[in-house]
Amino acid sequence: MATGKVYFELQERKIEVPAGTNLLQAAALADVLIEGDCGGKGTCGKCRIKILTGGSGKITPAEKRLFSPEELAAGWVLACRQKVTGDLDLVIETSGARDDVISKTRQKRQAPGAALDPSVRKYYRSLSLPAPDDRTPDLERLVNSLPGRGIEADLGVVAGLPRLLRQAGFKITAVLAGNRIVAVEPGNTCGRAYGLALDLGTTTLAGYLVDLVRGEVAAISVSCNPQAVFGADVISRIRHAAYNEDGLHQLQEKMLDAVNGIIRRLQDQALIQNEEIYETIVVGNTTMIHLFLGVEPSNLALAPFIPAFNRSLELRSAELRLRLPPAGRILILPSVAGFVGSDTVAMLLAAKLDRCENVCLAVDIGTNGEVALADRDRILVCSSAAGPAFEGYHIEYGMRAVEGAIDSVVIGQDVQLGVIGGTAPRGICGSGLIDAVAGMLKAGIIDSAGRFVESEPDRAGLYPGLRSRLLKNGSGAGFLLAPGRLTATGKDIVITQKDIKELQLAKAAIAAGVRVLLQEMGISAGGIHEVLLAGAFGSHVKKESALAIGLLPPVSPYRIKSIGNAAGDGAILCLISRAERTRALSLGSRVEHIDLSSRADFYDKFVDALPFPDLTD
């Protein structure tokens, strides 16, 4: 197998990889983090690097769109578009790239709405000078000048206080996180204060730098979770921790490295010092939180799936190896159960499910789907193991939502496809699959049981363009989405009978979870006032298609709203509002966790939810 060498100049790392590996993958293998948040689709334009020597010289349409001719001439490319050719060594520069990329792709995002009242507070004080008749010690002098009682200070703060006070002429700014002095700075720095919201996902780690003075998101940085080298899913990572002596430590170190990378990039983007990040709110699924903290996770993978803790934990940054001020506060939001983590709690907070006037359903669809149903009094939550069909796995031609994936399908007289990156299709991702199956249902290609129509009268009713796509081959019935002559692989892309079954299993799991919660609440689907879709999948899936296949309960599409990355928003809310934080902390115990695996009625509801809704109803 041909291989090629890539040398990352700034990091002084060299790696040899198989030809065909793209430079984003090569960087990941070399432990060089290159920013990017479209998952290698060539759309976000973030993974810019400069090829100093080597390279194929082939420029892709994405690069033509994103770079000026001068930049292209200088060697700028997208790491995800360029492959190692095997006959040339590459030398890559990522350093200049980073600043340049950031200035072009900096994202400002409005922080989710809440009155600005952060837990981190700054107080500028011009303290009276010590004198023979005023020998108050430095710390007491400072504390006496601050509002509130029971104020404490970290040893690190006390240690440097004498010098700092005198160098600053006793004109200083004290930074309090709650009742704790986490920093003291010379002069008046009240105009600058930052917090960090971290959302630790199995696949993706997201960091939001929040300006606590202006109440806005100052920068966002996203990276792959580098623990992926130990397995894509939580179970394989838990196994790695369980079966390798240093496994847990390795997993934690990977995560901390990546979070430190995120912090560095946020700093660079927002032009701040990491010492100005006084507080961090952390959310994530229960396993990721365990691994982040170095807490033994193995019982999360063994029945009866007991977490080490659900409660919120408060740490000082120094307890983890993070590039944050040592006395800075780290608050882990509470979890609910082994499969309902603090990310769900944050989602509930952002979705305001603790303040519902009407019945509200919130759904975060993934391999584990979290479903929450709330009214004025109760908040019910369950986690439903939908399996990976929504992520494109276990589907004959399935793939993740990356370049070449069919992500939207419209079935009219014929079939119209949308492909990520605008290239020839290589497969189909979750949202494409839902679209396709919804369209097939509507067009009468499959019946509500998910079976391909077989009778001649049924088939005769189809448009000719669709009828010609119906296949019957050795592996059963199928529907041709794209013939081989139009695909990137040269092979047909087909929706098979098995694919439809997989989708039915996945959507039935979610739908049955919804039905259990509705029954627990004592209402029917008609009583749902609003459906909130959280997360990336929730933003991409077409509401009508989701309704058509019965993934969501029968409500008007106007009642369905995407709320984006609600977990991150919830963490941000906890940074900017003490009231919201108090809500989040109480949510952990307020939420009623409905454990589906112990419900006798879940299986019945699951079976009931397998058929598609009868569109003739």
Added chain:
Amino acid sequence: MATGKVYFELQERKIEVPAGTNLLQAAALADVLIEGDCGGKGTCGKCRIKILTGGSGKITPAEKRLFSPEELAAGWVLACRQKVTGDLDLVIETSGARDDVISKTRQKRQAPGAALDPSVRKYYRSLSLPAPDDRTPDLERLVNSLPGRGIEADLGVVAGLPRLLRQAGFKITAVLAGNRIVAVEPGNTCGRAYGLALDLGTTTLAGYLVDLVRGEVAAISVSCNPQAVFGADVISRIRHAAYNEDGLHQLQEKMLDAVNGIIRRLQDQALIQNEEIYETIVVGNTTMIHLFLGVEPSNLALAPFIPAFNRSLELRSAELRLRLPPAGRILILPSVAGFVGSDTVAMLLAAKLDRCENVCLAVDIGTNGEVALADRDRILVCSSAAGPAFEGYHIEYGMRAVEGAIDSVVIGQDVQLGVIGGTAPRGICGSGLIDAVAGMLKAGIIDSAGRFVESEPDRAGLYPGLRSRLLKNGSGAGFLLAPGRLTATGKDIVITQKDIKELQLAKAAIAAGVRVLLQEMGISAGGIHEVLLAGAFGSHVKKESALAIGLLPPVSPYRIKSIGNAAGDGAILCLISRAERTRALSLGSRVEHIDLSSRADFYDKFVDALPFPDLTD
């Protein structure tokens, strides 16, 4: 200059030192800590080592007394008695020595009296097992089983909890320090729990291992403060921190190393694990506490002498580099001022000055004398700079209280001397000087102004044996204690007129401090019910002599009591009694600090106190 090499086998350290250096000093220079608490007098017998090869073969009387013939034959010697000869390399074993020494010199000391009610509590629990219908997380399962609310746990405890619970079959002992779980141990370990009391002095560091189940002192270990290599007094150490970039860190590291040595020896003595020491109470003078914590001390040496903090601080062991369980609690008792440290607060606690029924005076005499006066309502404290005369410095033939020092003097018809170690005298230490001057006063050799009597009638009244000792030489009058033919140096040992002045200055500083406090309290010396003498000097000085020279106010000697190492006792009390700890924490703010340097009347009182009491009164 002849030098000799010494090799410490266990520690694998080699050092070359000038001939004549004793092995205790050589060990200190090689950073090898050898236990010993008599300051090299050859009396405590603790610095036992075994010479494997080399050595002079000369056995001193102290060694003959302390070792059996078999031990002597095996090479056992006292490190403080044996010198490097310069013509032989020595190989030293301290390891076997340690255990052996300990078994012979182990000290059990009754803990100072207080009802046993430690802050550290152990709870044995046989927890219910997780089950499908009981998925309480591990931490919550444990916390729910413990009494009290708001119980928190250290991350380190949470991290290992899942494995520990399962390995122990959910039968565990939780260790709480206050509201915090500092350890969880498999099985029932309620029978074992230890705390550490540390007294950090400028010269000596003392550690007391306290059995918190039995309420007794399990072991004591004392070491020299190795910061002494940067200067004997606090000022030179503060300067070292101020003028060397890494100075503060060096001082802290030296101290932490020594404390770790103390912890190791306590462990070895008491046959415990360091993980069983759940809590540490630290007292010391204000400078030592700053240096122990790595807190900038320079303003303690600059007017107006502002400490970084006086309040008590609570840390986790992990915040310092100590050989203690990372989650273990470290509590620094509060100080009162730059020269009135937490050791004084602990002394006040042990002396029960916060619970006086009558007026009580407590004095800790040293280079800095701390004086406290309390009645039912108030506790007044001052620090008086007595200077080093009590330690034998600034005295013509003065020396520290080590071997060869005259430590007691009886003047009758002639002079009778007591010498530390029973050898020929080399000089005189503080308690000897006080005895000598008291005796000279009584015998009429000096008058109450401290002047040698000169008139013929006065001299004629003296015993002939004393009269013959009156000298008149170039440097003024003097009193011959020991003629050169009887001394170790061949030189006369004489009390000079200047020595008497030095002692007058020193005792007047203490006495004036007492007078200021008496005036502040509005009482006379006659109102003092009890005088408590704290510290080593207080244990050694003769009450009658101290009264005779006016170091102490005129009270009956029966009202004077030595209370030994009251600072250590106070720290121990805080370990074994929550009520005592609460008292200690409130003492910091309850005590009224009387700043002598800012009192206009101090100088007058000081001058008034310079003469000796008129014995004819």
